[in-house]
Amino acid sequence: MISSIRIILSLGSFLLLFISSTTAKTSFRPKALVLPVTKDISSSTPQYVTQIKQRTPLVTVNLTVDLGGGYVWVNCQHGYVSSTSKSVACGSAQCSLFGSSSCSGDKVKLCGGFPSNTVTGVSTSGDVRSDVVSVESTDGNSAGRAVTVPKFLFICGSDVVQKGLPKGVTGMAGFGRTKVSLPSQFSSAFSFSRKFAICLSSGTINSKGVIILGDAPYNFGYLNSDISKALNFTPLITNPVSTAPISSLGEPSYExxxxxxxxxxxxxxxxxxxxxxxxxxxxxxxxxxSTxxxxxxxxxxxxxxxxxxxxxxxxxxxxxxxxxxxxxxxxxxxxxxxxxxxxxxxxxxxxxxxxxxxxxxxxxxxxxxxxxxxxxxxxxxxxxxxxxxxxxxxxxxxxxxxxxxGGLQLENNLIQVDLARSRLGFRSIFSDHSNCANFNFTSSV
Missing domain, CATH: 2.40.70.10 (Acid Proteases)
Structure with a gap:
């Protein structure tokens, strides 16, 4: 495991180039992407859930948002059908992005990972795969045309690790400080800024909060102004010791x-x-x-x-x-x-x-x-x-x-994570007489 981490560090920019050149194949290059977030209170503890479209043909996949998670995992045990899903070979450049030394299979060694449910604390093992993922672009005002990443990397989970997530939620979306987190893969695929913003709504059912990946203005309702220009900033700090359920010696935290x-x-x-x-x-x-x-x-x-x-x-x-x-x-x-x-x-x-x-x-x-x-x-x-x-x-x-x-403290606050500058921006938009549910998800195209 430790040697794999060293491989990641030594390959560095090559791996970022690898993701960019092998995943995003589209003439349209968005500057930012948008994801909806809803608050689900049906489980024992409230969870914040987002949606992506995955597989061929595309289906909607609901994922619990884990701000400090290192990767995306999806339950592949039942009903995962896709003509574009591919396993990742052990020892490949894609596999090394996960820092994984776990291999399975007899003739062909497949890359393995450790999907973790950070709500319940349960971890299992699963294969690393790639598949099509589609999300909507944004100009910061409304949702725009959908874009596709053909080889988005994720780990296959199971019923055991899914237990404890809300009904209809089949995995978790990690936004942490890794090269395989959801925002990192999209920023590498489309070569946009290594930053994202999250705005959690305090409401439930049809009250949608928003996640914006990349560099776009943040406009909410009648404010009609870019809130990013009014953020307060503080440096991000690296914890030298991993806080993940499963980690290797010497690995820093990606929270x-x-x-x-x-x-x-x-x-x-x-x-x-x-x-x-x-x-x-x-x-x-x-x-x-934490979310x-x-x-x-x-x-x-x-x-x-x-x-x-x-x-x-x-x-x-x-x-x-x-x-x-x-x-x-x-x-x-x-x-x-x-x-x-x-x-x-x-x-x-x-x-x-x-x-x-x-x-x-x-x-x-x-x-x-x-x-x-x-x-x-x-x-x-x-x-x-x-x-x-x-x-x-x-x-x-x-x-x-x-x-x-926690989530309660983040609701109706715009939180921006700027990885390029290693800083966190924040501002209460509730105090500006608006809220996170005011983003316009009606497509402008």
Whole structure:
């Protein structure tokens, strides 16, 4: 496995050229692509689901969005029929992109990978394949003509690894820092910017959020302006130790980490053990961004300090908590504003002095059937697994992450990942009196 990783590093730009020259064969070169995202609350924990079209003939494939996932995997066990699906040979350039040394087969050795369900923590093995994938282009205002990548790489999953995903969802789309993640393959295929933006809607059913791959303006509804010009930016940080369910020694994490230096509530800095905010040589500590964690997760001492400061700032009594939350109030005593529940902002002071304001809409969880409202962060324990998602601990000796910014905190925020500049941009469009469901998915062609 380690030697495969060295191969990836040494081949570098050749492999990017390989993807570009063998996958995208079209006279139309889009500058950006667009994917819809819906919030599914039918499973035990909310998940964000996107769609692509895959195979020949094309069929719609629903995938859970994993912002920190390294690749795309799809269940091939039942009903996967395609005339253009091809296995990837072991030892090939395509196989080395996965850092895989797993081979199967007798006469012809096939490339193997390890599809992981980061919602449940279950990992299996499966073959690496290529097949046709089609998505829509965009100019940032609306959806445009569809484009096709003939040899998009993915790993075959099974019923076992699919279990725990919403009904009709047959895999996961990884957006992490690898050469085989969904955004990396598209940017290589069409030679556009190595950046993408994600805007999660807080609504369900027909309320679509959006993912934009590449370089396009971000226009939402009546704002009629490019929100990318108003983003706040902070550097992306590399965790030197993998946080994936299955990894090799010396492999860095492909999840997205940022530097939180302090937390402020009602203009008062929350007293914390600052050493927990940094990532040490063993991969312990720090702050990551996650879409498979539906809510924020805080290391125990951080959670207790934030909860204490938050309760004091709110100024009303707490009530019996509703699992998995630990800090709850009577809803009618909190009230509401245009920015959501009337609670103080939780301010994350980042390493370059920029502040991420978590407003009431992104810090509180409301219940429709009871008069209770809860702080949308959970106590992850003294050693919360960095790959702990859906509050189901994963097995193995995983590094620990002190703060996880989850789906609730990301909703109606435009989050841009700029890999070329190694930075993360963010802005609440809810505070701009718009929301992530305002993108126009009606095709302009």
């Amino acid at each position: 997205y980490f940022i530097g939180v230096k302090s937390i402020v509530i009602s203009d008062k800095e929350v007293p914390l053990n600052k050493s927990l905010l940094s990532i040490n040589k063993n991969g312990v500590g720090g702050t990551k961004i 498979v964690n539906p809510y924020g997760i805080l290391e125990t001492s951080i959670y207790k300090a934030v909860s204490k400061a938050f309760v004091k700032a709110v100024g009303v009594k707490t009530v019996s908590p509703v699992s998995p939350f630990g800090t709850c109030f009577t809803q009618h005593e909190i009230g509401s504003t245009q920015m959501g529940p009337a609670v103080p902002d939780i301010k994350l002071v980042l390493q370059n002095g920029v502040v991420w304001d978590i407003i009431g809409a992104n810090s509180m969880v409301q219940f429709s059937n009871i008069d209770v409202i809860c702080l949308g962060f959970v106590d992850g324990g003294s050693k919360p697994k960095s790959s702990q998602v859906g509050f189901i601990p994963m097995t193995g000796d995983q590094p620990t992450t002190s703060i996880t910014i």
